[in-house]
Amino acid sequence: MNLSKTRVVIVGAGQAGGRAAEALRAAGHSGPITLVGEEAHLPYERPQLSKAILLDGEPNPAFIRSSGDWAGLGVTLSTSSRVVAADIDRREIGLKDGRTFAFDQLLLATGTRPRRMAELEGTALPVSYLRCMDDALALRSALQPGRKVVLVGGGVIGFEVASAAVARGCDVVVLEKAEAVLPQIGSPSLSRYAQALHAAKGVKIMCGITIKRAAATGIELDDGTVVPADMALVGIGVEASVDLAQQLGLETRHGIKVSTSGATAIDGVHAAGDVAEQWSRCHDRWMRLENWANAQNQAIATAKNIAGEATIYDAPPWFWSDQYGANIQIVGHPGGGDEIVRGDVANGRFTTLSIRDGEVVGGIAVNSARDMSVLRRLVASRRTVRRTHLENPQFELKRSLAS
Numbered sequence: 583m584n585l586s587k588t589r590v591v592i593v594g595a596g597q598a599g600g601r602a603a604e605a606l607r608a609a610g611h612s613g614p615i616t617l618v619g620e621e622a623h624l625p626y627e628r629p630q631l632s633k634a635i636l637l638d639g640e641p642n643p644a645f646i647r648s649s650g651d652w653a654g655l656g657v658t659l660s661t662s663s664r665v666v667a668a669d670i671d672r673r674e675i676g677l678k679d680g681r682t683f684a685f686d687q688l689l690l691a692t693g694t695r696p697r698r699m700a701e702l703e704g705t706a707l708p709v710s711y712l713r714c715m716d717d718a719l720a721l722r723s724a725l726q727p728g729r730k731v732v733l734v735g736g737g738v739i740g741f742e743v744a745s746a747a748v749a750r751g752c753d754v755v756v757l758e759k760a761e762a763v764l765p766q767i768g769s770p771s772l773s774r775y776a777q778a779l780h781a782a783k784g785v786k787i788m789c790g791i792t793i794k795r796a797a798a799t800g801i802e803l804d805d806g807t808v809v810p811a812d813m814a815l816v817g818i819g820v821e822a823s824v825d826l827a828q829q830l831g832l833e834t835r836h837g838i839k840v841s842t843s844g845a846t847a848i849d850g851v852h853a854a855g856d857v858a859e860q861w862s863r864c865h866d867r868w869m870r871l872e873n874w875a876n877a878q879n880q881a882i883a884t885a886k887n888i889a890g891e892a893t894i895y896d897a898p899p900w901f902w903s904d905q906y907g908a909n910i911q912i913v914g915h916p917g918g919g920d921e922i923v924r925g926d927v928a929n930g931r932f933t934t935l936s937i938r939d940g941e942v943v944g945g946i947a948v949n950s951a952r953d954m955s956v957l958r959r960l961v962a963s964r965r966t967v968r969r970t971h972l973e974n975p976q977f978e979l980k981r982s983l984a985s
């Protein structure tokens with residue numbers, strides 16, 4: 583194959599798409615690269631949406647590169663361009679505005695969209711979701727002092743927005759269907775910590791609830807309680823944007839299945855980022871990883887493979903969250919085994935390790951970033967650890983990396 587003529591088209595100009603385009607050039611790909619995204623903005627990273635964009639004195643969106651830099655890199659960037667068709671026989675994608683782009687290699691980096699809550703749709707209560715820059719800018723304007731804000735979903739996004747809403751002077755209630763907050767993470771210690779952290783800031787947290795509908799003055803639960811609300815922000819998870827993959831004939835039950843090189847079941851079609859489903863050793867199953875590090879590093883590895891540089895990507899998942907200045911970092915699957923807690927959950931500085939079959943398959947560091955650097959290496963190393971050591975508070979965590 584003459585790589586200088588290979589046309590790479592990337593659909594989804596988010597973090598994975600943007601980083602893949604950069605990495606293609608860095609890996610020496612000299613053929614045309616087209617990066618197509620439906621949003622009007624230049625590619626940007628999403629973590630700022632629930633943090634700096636809501637919290638800073640002025641919203642100051644940060645972009646991966648300026649439009650001049652994309653042009654300088656020889657990347658044809660097409661924003662405000664929704665791709666509605668993908669045809670593998672013609673090796674072509676089609677845009678809503680009628681334009682088409684031919685490809686030799688296609689990278690799907692279409693991410694996810696928020697799961698919607700039918701019970702709250704179409705009512706007088708303002709209900710919003712947080713996925714893109716425009717959502718964040720609108721949410722920022724809506725978070726006015728004294729407003730009664732109900733966050734549906736006690737997950738990471740809900741709690742980051744709670745933290746920003748408190749800082750902006752709102753009255754905040756979090757409604758969680760599960761019996762404890764942060765249920766997806768699977769760490770009883772972290773759930774306890776987060777619950778206490780938010781309660782101490784005046785956030786009311788209601789777990790084990792079922793929402794019935796939006797009422798005139800708030801949100802009605804199935805036991806008849808009405809939670810007063812001026813607005814609701816729903817953060818109950820996301821669904822992979824797989825419409826194009828389906829048109830191509832790929833199997834897409836949870837996401838687009840990819841190998842460790844980012845390849846799908848169709849030759850010349852790849853996927854990366856939140857939309858891609860990959861094998862996770864820590865979780866012991868196929869899954870989509872929804873985090874910044876995965877979007878970036880899987881996209882870079884996939885781009886290298888497209889450029890002909892054989893690269894394997896199988897890093898354990900890692901992400902962070904900032905709430906009221908507290909730093910929470912999570913690696914692997916903290917709920918994947920028996921939990922060992924080091925430090926003190928009550929004073930907000932602790933580390934957890936999840937042990938399965940003698941290996942550390944996940945962990946959490948709360949306000950303990952130094953422990954996280956050890957934890958990440960421990961999880962990746964797959965070394966056998968001694969439980970009694972880890973349970974001993976005098977035993978230095980980094981010593982478990984020795985020998």
Ligand SMILES: Cc1cc2nc3c(=O)[nH]c(=O)nc-3n(C[C@H](O)[C@H](O)[C@H](O)COP(=O)(O)OP(=O)(O)OC[C@H]3O[C@@H](n4cnc5c(N)ncnc54)[C@H](O)[C@@H]3O)c2cc1C
Pocket residue numbers: 593594595596597598599618619620621627628629630631632663664665666691692693694712713714739823826854855856857871872873874875877900901902903904
């Ligand atoms: C509010 C928020 C806060 C977050 N905070 C953190 C954090 O603190 N730490 C962390 O590790 N992770 C965080 N994340 C997760 C992280 O941002 C995502 O994992 C990452 O953005 C995924 O990148 P992606 O490129 O795969 O998808 P996305 O960033 O979602 O990009 C996909 C892009 O594709 C576009 N697209 C989809 N379909 C089409 C189509 N048919 N045609 C054209 N364009 C299309 C979408 O509009 C979107 O712009 C956060 C996410 C959100 C939403």
